[in-house]
């Protein structure tokens with residue numbers, strides 16, 4: 646449930662609009678080695694250069710698992726508000742309407758969780774709270790293991806593997822080595838991976854107006870892998886500033902180029918600006934895996950992507966430094982510009 650104080654609904658109301666549909670490239674991760682895989686790697690690089698956004702088919706994540714975790718998430722969000730609030734934490738845990746700490750509001754409730762390299766949700770995510778689940782709400786979680794938590798762990802592990810596959814294909818397409826030049830950042834024991842489950846309840850009647858679900862922003866990590874329950878709402882912004890609506894695809898995963906990858910590629914790829922507009926009478930549930938590097942990782946353009954005499958557009962900084970910059974300022978702030986040379 647999203648409970649807004651007086652005046653807050655007005656802050657997130659949007660004029661009715663029907664942006665054109667985005668044309669999103671599909672990349673087949675299962676293409677066989679040889680010409681098929683080479684073509685997929687080239688298409689992936691073009692998609693990152695042109696849009697910073699694409700979708701992945703042949704991803705190997707079982708759709709039964711995806712549907713089971715989505716159903717368990719929907720049950721969680723249907724719990725009484727007080728039970729969900731018991732899982733509230735900062736910044737991890739349950740939250741509603743507030744995104745970040747700088748006053749951004751949205752028609753949204755969510756769970757934000759840390760992920761270990763094996764895909765587990767570490768105890769630190771649960772330091773001050775446990776994850777209540779429908780059916781187990783009255784029992785202690787040790788007696789009744791929470792199905793949502795188990796499913797999220799399995800899901801995070803599967804999506805992390807897929808994210809690594811995407812980054813390996815990307816390294817091939819960019820012609821950089823070793824094969825794990827990019828994927829190691831997400832598969833490392835210290836990688837700062839996160840999982841976010843967003844629930845956008847159906848919008849209230851507002852005389853045809855729409856609501857901001859998640860305001861415009863770029864994701865700070867390397868890549869984000871997003872899946873939604875087939876309800877529209879995600880919009881991406883093209884280089885020319887035009888917003889387009891992403892047609893939902895319940896069988897594929899969407900991938901965003903995020904800020905750290907823009908830096909690693911010296912701006913050859915740009916992180917994609919995106920937002921969620923709540924326009925549907927159906928609830929939207931989305932699950933996003935954020936592939937982030939270890940806290941101490943030094944980020945700078947990869948030498949192989951600088952070319953002869955190429956100039957680095959960014960100064961070197963650690964992921965920890967960049968991540969803490971994202972905790973300051975509004976969601977839509979362009980944070981990378983303060984790291985430019």
Ligand SMILES: O=C(O)CCC(=O)C(=O)O
Pocket residue numbers: 841843859864871873879919920921931933
């Ligand atoms: O919920 C969505 O579909 C996208 C949300 C998003 O961009 C995010 O959580 O970073």
Ligand SMILES: [Fe+2]
Pocket residue numbers: 862863864869919
């Ligand atoms: Fe995002």
